[in-house]
Amino acid sequence: MQGMDRRQFLRVSAGLLGAGCCACAAPLADQPVAAGRAAPAEAKGGYGGPIIDCHSHAGGAHGYDEDALLRVMDQAGVSRVVTFGASPGRAAHERVIPIAYVGGGFGGADLRSRLKDGAFRGQKLSVRHFPFPMQPGGTHGSATDSTVRAAAALAAEARRPLTLHLDGPRTDDLAALCREFPDAPIIWAHAGTTPPRFGGGATPGQVRAMLDAHANLHIDMSARAVGWMGPIALPEWEDVFLAHPGRILFGVDVFQARFFPLVASAVTEWRELLGKLPAPVAAQIAHGNAKRLFLG
Template identity: 25%
Template sequence: MLKIISTLVFVTTLPLAGYAQDGLPIFDGHIHYSQSVWRLISPPQAIRLLQQAGIERCLVSSTPNEGSEKLYALSPERIVPFLRPYRTRKDMLSWFNDPATLEYVKKQLDVIPYQGIGEFHLNGTDANTPVMGRIFRLARDKGLALHAHTDEAGIRNILIRAPNQVVIWAHAGFDKVPIATLQELLDDNSKLYLELSFRNDILIDSELNPHWRDLFLDHPYQFILGMDTYIPARWSLLPDYTDDARYWLNMLPEKIAKLIAHGNASRLFPVQANR
């Protein structure tokens, strides 16, 4: 009897969308394998953790870039490497103003087939320096995407200075950027993609925030999922994070859930281009 009751409970709590969320493959738009991580998690262990979490492919960046290069060497079909314009963490505060950045980026781009520049950090008018103008032109000429961790003013400046280039906005500006602002930016910029790590307003009381739902339905081709493994603990928890993402993806129409989970990133970074 007990068994029957528990089965009934399970059936009645199945998500309304009615398709299996288990195993929805993920193309993660925000993986880091930086020095603090590779000291604890070897490249083979990192690849195993990605597999366990159902992350079939991912954008990877790291400080220093050697981390991305280690993972790419091991699994080139899974790893889409992005080049960070930092030689060390110290560069994070000055790179956008330092002419040495451009020389470093140009040289490093030859090491493995990098497909983008980022995730880089800047805010507001940091995007307006002459060095950044040259970085944007280099990305345009080489067909590289940009992955920016920046505030609202920063993303607006990037979009002005790098028009018609693929720009991925890390964390979609975090919760402090209103959803209405995201809507306006997506309406005006068809090559802007929002990466969703740390947007903690997508769920409200375990339900999909209706404003986010509307945004997903309006712009289904402009979202990329991300887990952001910037510290070792987030690597260990990757399977939990991907399950959490599948939980809310399952509240969307299946076609849109698949676009956000992997379709949009796969379209931008097809496997062939990665080899």
């Protein structure tokens, strides 16, 4: 491999994963890319396959319902949307994938039952969040708080993912939660990043270290587009994507109707970015990992 740097080696070595790897079980899907030669996800125009948004909201204070959100996603070419706050009855359609807000009005026994029978496909909890219009003061919790630990215990029992908004750069509490509940599928929303004016949050290096250390941890890359926190710089994140292709998820993060006009352009940005990755990796990030976690 003389004359080839580490990033080039990882890109070239992606080929033997094969396009079908996106449906593999978690331990196999998360294997770093193996030796071979990879083709780009699409020869021209970026990634052209299915996309699942694994991070958006509807209902209640958000001011729009699941049908309005679906219309926007249809226009953007998004096939399914993991929807925090959606009615549990929507799970049967599998276009809207309903996720329960922790503390959102469902008691412990009721939520446990609905997670186990698939009416809800996961839980969502905002633990540490920078100030934003719907929470002007932000939230200032820890992943070791009792509410979070109870949600993680339920995630482990039901084998349904728990999505946590947990701003970096602090990661010690998330690491402790992952260690305490190794059977809980945990998704770190936005990969712990924040807008630059709030410090930027977790760095790609921190995220890579967390994924290296905790096999039950996943990240969603939502809110990383123009109009949200801005697009990612692929050279900074490519090693993360290639090292852990089975634990990266695409997301948009619609939480107010004012974001509706921006969804199509965000999806286009990500199709172009995914087209620069090996085809099997792009397919996992775009839809394969979400199907396995939320619909498996």
